[in-house]
Amino acid sequence: MSWSATKHYLWRPVDQHGNVLDVLIQSSRNGNAAKRFFRKLLKGLQYVPRVIVTDKLSSYSVAHRESLASVEHRRSEYLNNRAENSHQPTRQRERAMKQFTSTGHAQRFLSASSGISPHFRPRRHRLTAPERRTEMADRFAVWREVTATGVAS
Secondary structure, eight states: OOTTTTTTEOOOOTTTTBBBBEEEEEOSHHHHHHHHHHHHHHHOOSSSOOOEEEEEEEHHHHHHHHHTTTTTEEOOOOHHHHHHTTTHHHHHHHHHHTOEEEEEEEEEEEEHHHHGGGGGOOOOSSOOOHHHHHHHHHHHHHHHHHTTTTSSO
């Protein structure tokens, strides 16, 4: 089966500021997949979260009981809007790329881009136009410095 014919699920933990912490693509959304997702997420964190907010998928409860029993788990239709909205840039990128060619391709691309894209997306509602221009100029200068693209060959 090709990538587009097989259904895959995108797991994306988002912090309280709306930043994507990690990306995991799996072919199932059962309890074992949720446990794998929680393990991968906790391995990279330097702290234990105070609250976890998820949708009402029952497999999250299974993973929560086994992995993070001491952490409060809130399941709500509305509290997870930050995570749901973080999917929008991914969908836009996928449409622009005319789908991903494989699960591995999607995993590699999304893992890399989820860390880079917030750098170029300042919170516009908190900035005036001149502040935004200055902020973006600074961010592009940092990007050129990090990637060494500003240096003539």
